[in-house]
Amino acid sequence: MAQVRNKQVLLKNYVTGFPKESDMEIVEGSITLKVPEGSSDVVLLKNLYLSCDPYMRILMYKDTPLSLGFQYSPGSPLTAFGVSKVVESGDPKYKKDDLVWGVTKWEEYSLVPSAKILFKIDHTDVPLSYYTGILGMPGMTAYGGFFELGCPKKGEKVFVSAASGAVDILKNKLGFDEAFNYKEESNLDAALKRYFPEGIDIYFENVGGKTLDAVLLNMRSHGRIPVCGMISQYNLSQPEGVTNLANLIYKEIKMQGFIVSQFYPLYPKFLEFILPHIREGKIAYVEDIVEGLEGGPAALVSLFSGQNLGKKIVAIAPE
């Protein structure tokens, strides 16, 4: 049976410190476009878009502390979220040309177990690439973390860290009431007091370290801190110490770490909520799409340089 080229991005070595492009390498493998005989639980995917997400850095550690059901190892392609088209399916739930999003690999074609997280894409009046972001894993992360763990009430004050991007774009284009660049603030505590004179009810935590420490001083009584990520810590050999945790007691704060998969059962409800917002133009959404698998390593590395704006995606095949 004919084989086709299957370009891949492999992890070259486990990473210490900031990830570099050279920690990955592009290779040209080949693949037979056929599900192996008798594989009733395997799907062959043609990958269209791959998603660059900060958690991938944690999986690049030897002995990663993160268990997502998949791991990275040197010499293997990165496993990550993407949007794909079904080439062939051993699992009768999927058929040729179905569009799916979920866990695939950084390569042109992937054989994945169908039991891995795959969601069928039913709505294609919105850009397919959105299923790597606002309509996919990151969207569910924001939705579940904010609504299910944050339990927002009308009038409450919300702080989101690492809403990366230029401050003027966050305010003028993305609709935040206020925004500041932490690199321009010599005193984070003072900055938070300026923007939240009455304190913070919900802190959507993406950063950790010094930012968390300053936020803890500015939380209100009965505040909630959904802990989505701590990106400032992922590349440090020794994480920063957080010193203000006693505020959890004084202010009766609930701080809750989560992994998005716990919210997957809410996906249909989430779509019902978010799709009308998108169709009616009520949500500003920015994508930063890199063309070609070759650009993948640089795209991934850029997440940690602070220059990222919008959802970083690698487009590897036309829709």
Added chain:
Amino acid sequence: MAQVRNKQVLLKNYVTGFPKESDMEIVEGSITLKVPEGSSDVVLLKNLYLSCDPYMRILMYKDTPLSLGFQYSPGSPLTAFGVSKVVESGDPKYKKDDLVWGVTKWEEYSLVPSAKILFKIDHTDVPLSYYTGILGMPGMTAYGGFFELGCPKKGEKVFVSAASGAVDILKNKLGFDEAFNYKEESNLDAALKRYFPEGIDIYFENVGGKTLDAVLLNMRSHGRIPVCGMISQYNLSQPEGVTNLANLIYKEIKMQGFIVSQFYPLYPKFLEFILPHIREGKIAYVEDIVEGLEGGPAALVSLFSGQNLGKKIVAIAPE
């Protein structure tokens, strides 16, 4: 109208570092044993037992971060939990000779607003002093924190820090499965791995700092950390940094600070649960009772020396 002596323990100065006996002073004031005319919301109490509790240290800070509805100020008697007898009540809910526990002051007689937390004591077949501990605020703290926030399930592994006392007493008398003295462990992480080879489901946090940091490495997926106190940090000018908080994400841990008052509505349910255990001798409970208000400062200071065993109480009048 005749006045009687009213011995008091005053805060002398706001405290920095470890509290010392000399941060307090005993004075002999006097009081008229009469509720002021027209005071329909005031109760005059004769205090029987006063409770020494670690949170009192936090109130000794100038600009304390803890809001309990009362504060300490130099020259005033300490406000704290105790067991008292009603001498006279402006509030018709209470009558002479009622026994109560709740927020009173470190003195022989106290005029307190009845709206302050006062619970009537209906069960006197158990020692009255128990209402400073197992049947009072500390008991409710343990009950609410453990059952309401810890949500224990059968078979889960529980770690309680600062269950102060000699290790052999914790195991042989108080019924803990295992116990260790953190001062004898050069590596807390290794100690926890030895005692919890499968990890910790519920960590009842009383200590903070290095202990919390080691526990975070040993929590199981979906663990819960009710945060009751961080006694290791209260006397430090610069709290220790906690570096392993990213485990909150990796293990989807819920860490929740609390103040006991949120559980007060459960007090009747708590009594129904705990009284039979006490009456049937199913709970080992140890008290460390100091006689006389003069011993109060030393008793309070001893909470922080690590030599405490059992509930520390100051008995100031016979029942």
